[in-house]
Amino acid sequence: MRSDGLDLRIEDLTVVYGGVTALDTVNITVPPGGFVTVLGANGAGKTTLVRSITSLLYLHKGRVRRGGITLGGESILGRKSPDIVKAGVAQVPEGRKLFPNLTVKENLLCGAASRSDIDGIDESLEQNLELFPQLRPLLSQTAGLLSGGEQQMVAVGRALMSQPALLICDELSLGLAPKIVHRLFELLTEINETRGTSILVIEQNASLALQHAADAYVLELGRVLIEGTADELRGNPMVQELYLGGGGEAHTSYAAIERPGSRPDAHGSRPPVAES
Amino acid sequence: MLLAFGNFTADPSVNLQLLIGGLALGAIYAVVALGFVLVYKSTDVLNLAHGEFLMLGAYFALTFLISENLNFFLGVFVLLLVMLVFGLLVHYGIMRRMVGQGFFAIVLITLGIATIIRALLLIFYGPTERARLDLLPQGSFEVGGATVRYVDLIIFGVVAACVLLFFIFFKYTRLGLHMRAVADDIEAAAAMGIDPDKVYAMTWAAAMVMAGVGGLLFGHVTGAIDRSIEAIGLRAFPAAVVGGLTSLGGSIVGGLVVGVIEQFANGHLGTKWREPVAFSVMFVVLLVRPTGLWGRKDLERV
Numbered sequence: 001m002r003s004d005g006l007d008l009r010i011e012d013l014t015v016v017y018g019g020v021t022a023l024d025t026v027n028i029t030v031p032p033g034g035f036v037t038v039l040g041a042n043g044a045g046k047t048t049l050v051r052s053i054t055s056l057l058y059l060h061k062g063r064v065r066r067g068g069i070t071l072g073g074e075s076i077l078g079r080k081s082p083d084i085v086k087a088g089v090a091q092v093p094e095g096r097k098l099f100p101n102l103t104v105k106e107n108l109l110c111g112a113a114s115r116s117d118i119d120g121i122d123e124s125l126e127q128n129l130e131l132f133p134q135l136r137p138l139l140s141q142t143a144g145l146l147s148g149g150e151q152q153m154v155a156v157g158r159a160l161m162s163q164p165a166l167l168i169c170d171e172l173s174l175g176l177a178p179k180i181v182h183r184l185f186e187l188l189t190e191i192n193e194t195r196g197t198s199i200l201v202i203e204q205n206a207s208l209a210l211q212h213a214a215d216a217y218v219l220e221l222g223r224v225l226i227e228g229t230a231d232e233l234r235g236n237p238m239v240q241e242l243y244l245g246g247g248g249e250a251h252t253s254y255a256a257i258e259r260p261g262s263r264p265d266a267h268g269s270r271p272p273v274a275e276s
Numbered sequence: 277m278l279l280a281f282g283n284f285t286a287d288p289s290v291n292l293q294l295l296i297g298g299l300a301l302g303a304i305y306a307v308v309a310l311g312f313v314l315v316y317k318s319t320d321v322l323n324l325a326h327g328e329f330l331m332l333g334a335y336f337a338l339t340f341l342i343s344e345n346l347n348f349f350l351g352v353f354v355l356l357l358v359m360l361v362f363g364l365l366v367h368y369g370i371m372r373r374m375v376g377q378g379f380f381a382i383v384l385i386t387l388g389i390a391t392i393i394r395a396l397l398l399i400f401y402g403p404t405e406r407a408r409l410d411l412l413p414q415g416s417f418e419v420g421g422a423t424v425r426y427v428d429l430i431i432f433g434v435v436a437a438c439v440l441l442f443f444i445f446f447k448y449t450r451l452g453l454h455m456r457a458v459a460d461d462i463e464a465a466a467a468m469g470i471d472p473d474k475v476y477a478m479t480w481a482a483a484m485v486m487a488g489v490g491g492l493l494f495g496h497v498t499g500a501i502d503r504s505i506e507a508i509g510l511r512a513f514p515a516a517v518v519g520g521l522t523s524l525g526g527s528i529v530g531g532l533v534v535g536v537i538e539q540f541a542n543g544h545l546g547t548k549w550r551e552p553v554a555f556s557v558m559f560v561v562l563l564v565r566p567t568g569l570w571g572r573k574d575l576e577r578v
């Protein structure tokens with residue numbers, strides 16, 4: 001199994017949709033085997049970032065105006081999306097985007113579209129089922145009929161089927177029960193640590209993402225507003241005010257969940273607030 | 277049902293003959309509908325040029341199987357190969373540029389393609405009509421006072437085999453899976469490393485090959501091969517819609533249902549009723565079930 005994560009470098013990236021600038025001179029780095037999060041409110045340009053990396057802008061009439069993107073030192077900017085997946089980038093798209101009329105197993109197999117080692121694909125499928133045992137009885141179910149949590153597991157499993165060197169997750173937590181989101185984040189940490197896969201997590205749920213990531217960026221209106229280690233960002237008053245939202249309900253409910261593997265400094269300087 | 281209209285003939289052998297004729301016609305509709313369904317299901321394009329594709333197939337069959345006088349199987353192989361190349365040409369030359377454009381813009385482009393094919397056939401083959409093909413066995417036999425032509429049986433068999441092949445292809449091959457994934461969600465498919473461009477190219481090639489098969493078969497049962505045979509596209513349209521436009525099996529059932537209904541309308545009400553009845557059936561089905569009899573409403577893209 002490929003174990004070395006590749007580094008991703010985004011340099012001076014400017015992206016436009018028609019006349020609208022969605023990303024403006026953005027610089028972001030994911031070190032090899034790193035775990036990085038990009039935070040930001042709705043419309044900050046997070047999904048545009050993912051589309052730029054994976055060459056899907058053309059489906060949205062967007063284009064890169066300036067800048068560069070390299071993976072493991074090689075430019076991937078402007079290459080076709082199948083080539084980028086082959087180079088090692090997998091994604092869990094925003095809103096999961098499963099193939100609703102395909103079965104769970106077929107969805108997973110689609111994640112291996114870029115692979116030519118047929119035997120290895122079966123192995124990865126089995127590995128995924130060990131990661132998500134609850135998917136095993138659902139293999140022949142139509143994916144569109146699953147619950148949100150089950151769908152997100154399929155989406156993560158599908159991305160892992162390509163044995164990525166870099167895994168990108170766009171708003172994994174959207175619309176899911178906190179317990180499931182926690183499980184998924186722990187899994188990402190595990191994959192990051194055991195397989196060395198580089199991970200880039202796009203999130204609105206800042207408190208959770210900062211617990212798991214090593215480095216973090218805050219994107220606002222298409223620009224990088226703040227960057228630093230996750231610890232630095234947790235301590236940053238502006239981040240606390242804007243994104244850890246002083247007792248904001250999302251955060252409160254996550255903090256109330258007991259996490260067996262959580263780091264001691266997980267909640268930074270702010271004590272977790274119990275749910276009422 | 278139509279018999280209940282009144283004092284039309286209730287002679288069983290006449291009705292049996294109408295049923296057999298209807299099934300034969302329906303099998304042809306099914307071949308055409310299959311072409312509609314392939315393209316619509318995979319690329320979301322309503323291809324109004326499919327009748328012209330079929331006409332192209334019929335004329336090429338004339339060229340390779342009659343004029344060039346090739347061995348039957350070699351001729352069919354060459355015919356289908358040439359059709360495949362034309363399918364790729366339709367994609368890489370035209371349709372590929374339309375990905376992401378509006379539904380109606382693309383439908384209009386297919387009308388443009390239809391016009392181009394008609395014009396090219398007129399230029400290269402001229403306006404004179406040609407005798408229909410006679411390469412398949414021409415005889416017939418009697419069943420219960422009705423005549424069954426061998427050629428109709430062959431058409432039936434070929435259509436069934438095509439549907440079975442497509443079913444196996446979509447269900448059990450990797451490319452088939454990728455085609456269904458692109459049909460479900462093109463962006464997610466691209467994000468997984470599936471190349472939608474290749475999938476679309478394969479789809480147009482497959483539709484064109486099916487039109488080659490259709491042209492070869494229809495060329496055997498039409499009155500003559502001339503510029504009017506593209507109308508089979510429009511005539512088969514109710515069959516495709518009744519079947520649901522997204523279901524391979526539906527295109528067969530839709531084809532047979534419409535074919536039989538048309539023949540009974542033809543036999544009991546007169547030829548002029550054939551098409552009005554077919555389109556009425558289509559409207560009624562659409563009113564009751566907007567997705568057609570077998571078309572499933574796609575699950576929401578969640």
Ligand SMILES: Nc1ncnc2c1ncn2[C@@H]1O[C@H](COP(=O)(O)OP(=O)(O)O)[C@@H](O)[C@H]1O
Nearest residue numbers: 017020022041042043044045046047048049060
């Ligand atoms: N297809 C599009 N056409 C035009 N503008 C778009 C399109 N997609 C996104 N945008 C704009 O780009 C900006 C960033 O959007 P997006 O990347 O989706 O943000 P986020 O994922 O952070 O919510 C927004 O202002 C949005 O309106």
Ligand SMILES: [Mg+2]
Nearest residue numbers: 046047048094
């Ligand atoms: Mg987004």
